[in-house]
Amino acid sequence: MTTRRRTPDATRRSQATRRAILTAALELAGEVGYERLTIEGIAARAGAGKQTIYRWWPSKGAVLFDALLMLSEGQGDESAELPDTGDLEADLKTVLRATVDELNDPRRSEPMRALAVETLLDPALAADFAERLDEPVRQIKLRRLRRAQQAGQLAPDADLDVAVDMIWGPLERRWLHRRGPLTAGFADAVVETALDGLRPR
Amino acid sequence: MTTRRRTPDATRRSQATRRAILTAALELAGEVGYERLTIEGIAARAGAGKQTIYRWWPSKGAVLFDALLMLSEGQGDESAELPDTGDLEADLKTVLRATVDELNDPRRSEPMRALAVETLLDPALAADFAERLDEPVRQIKLRRLRRAQQAGQLAPDADLDVAVDMIWGPLERRWLHRRGPLTAGFADAVVETALDGLRPR
Numbered sequence: 001m002t003t004r005r006r007t008p009d010a011t012r013r014s015q016a017t018r019r020a021i022l023t024a025a026l027e028l029a030g031e032v033g034y035e036r037l038t039i040e041g042i043a044a045r046a047g048a049g050k051q052t053i054y055r056w057w058p059s060k061g062a063v064l065f066d067a068l069l070m071l072s073e074g075q076g077d078e079s080a081e082l083p084d085t086g087d088l089e090a091d092l093k094t095v096l097r098a099t100v101d102e103l104n105d106p107r108r109s110e111p112m113r114a115l116a117v118e119t120l121l122d123p124a125l126a127a128d129f130a131e132r133l134d135e136p137v138r139q140i141k142l143r144r145l146r147r148a149q150q151a152g153q154l155a156p157d158a159d160l161d162v163a164v165d166m167i168w169g170p171l172e173r174r175w176l177h178r179r180g181p182l183t184a185g186f187a188d189a190v191v192e193t194a195l196d197g198l199r200p201r
Numbered sequence: 202m203t204t205r206r207r208t209p210d211a212t213r214r215s216q217a218t219r220r221a222i223l224t225a226a227l228e229l230a231g232e233v234g235y236e237r238l239t240i241e242g243i244a245a246r247a248g249a250g251k252q253t254i255y256r257w258w259p260s261k262g263a264v265l266f267d268a269l270l271m272l273s274e275g276q277g278d279e280s281a282e283l284p285d286t287g288d289l290e291a292d293l294k295t296v297l298r299a300t301v302d303e304l305n306d307p308r309r310s311e312p313m314r315a316l317a318v319e320t321l322l323d324p325a326l327a328a329d330f331a332e333r334l335d336e337p338v339r340q341i342k343l344r345r346l347r348r349a350q351q352a353g354q355l356a357p358d359a360d361l362d363v364a365v366d367m368i369w370g371p372l373e374r375r376w377l378h379r380r381g382p383l384t385a386g387f388a389d390a391v392v393e394t395a396l397d398g399l400r401p402r
Contacts, residue, residue: 060254104394117321120314120377121236130380155401162387162394171364173370176321179331180362189363197398198364200356 021033021047021053022067030107034114061118063126064111082144086155089195096187102164116176136163166194221247223268224253231308256365262326274337283345289354290396297388304376304383317377367395367401
């Protein structure tokens with residue numbers, strides 16, 4: 001293995017190139033869709049060499065993954081928290097409505113769907129995704145629900161792992177399979193139904 | 202367009218070949234996974250010609266789709282119904298536990314996951330899937346929930362579209378993304394949580 005010592009300037013240039021490549025990947029994925037996204041196309045848009053990209057990433061899926069991590073800065077951050085005004089229902093609606101907005105924006109939605117599909121095809125990428133993004137985000141959700149449970153706003157025996165699937169699953173599912181519109185009304189209905197349950201109260 | 206008139210024997214042979222091809226596709230998808238599934242492999246296992254397969258199906262995804270329709274005989278049938286003993290909770294647990302068993306069987310699970318991935322990549326296949334399998338099955342679920350709602354077992358204002366996502370979504374999501382084990386206990390927890398809700402009662 002060879003290592004090159006870098007001057008501060010070289011490091012800065014390298015960071016700038018990296019950002020240009022990730023930004024180009026996001027833009028192109030939103031414009032042409034994942035199927036027609038190529039390393040060549042990303043290189044051309046970023047004004048970088050194909051070999052530069054291949055030196056840093058093994059596949060277009062890996063480029064997109066890092067691009068999404070860049071976009072969601074802080075989301076995979078262990079110390080990030082969901083809003084906590086003390087009103088769980090209002091906070092969850094705020095969070096899910098923001099997700100609806102994000103998923104209705106093709107610049108974010110198309111790369112995210114592409115990455116979701118890639119993780120289904122590529123177990124190594126799936127493991128990386130689970131460790132670096134999915135699991136930290138799940139822990140953030142669990143922390144918010146645990147605080148609500150401690151405050152008596154959730155049933156003491158409610159299974160919070162199931163709760164996460166129940167609150168975030170319907171939106172993700174409808175989005176991933178392009179089933180039906182994603183609206184603020186749907187976000188609200190999911191939160192209310194998950195909290196109140198389907199039986200009469 | 203040319204049509205050939207078929208003798209009853211030729212039709213029977215043709216049906217047998219079709220079944221052999223669909224069975225081979227399911228077996229191979231379960232054994233080698235979707236990525237390594239090929240039309241050549243299916244043809245060899247079925248003892249059929251590659252050209253025969255291409256005459257009937259445009260892609261391996263299309264073969265698998267028909268294979269799964271063959272497996273789930275009756276599931277896409279408009280007149281099929283979910284169990285109705287009068288006890289909604291028990292009936293939903295029965296249904297979800299059966300799904301858990303199905304999803305833990307690689308002969309069914311691998312082709313189903315492959316098809317799910319294909320529908321994400323191929324909008325035409327997705328539309329066909331939605332029309333021929335997903336929507337009829339959703340209507341069957343909605344009918345069972347509507348009967349429970351009429352019997353006063355579900356809140357009169359419960360949104361049954363959301364309810365379907367809430368009851369069947371968590372299992373599908375955990376399965377599709379290979380997150381965590383699929384067990385009868387998880388199936389039961391999902392049903393109980395969806396019915397009772399997360400708030401204290």
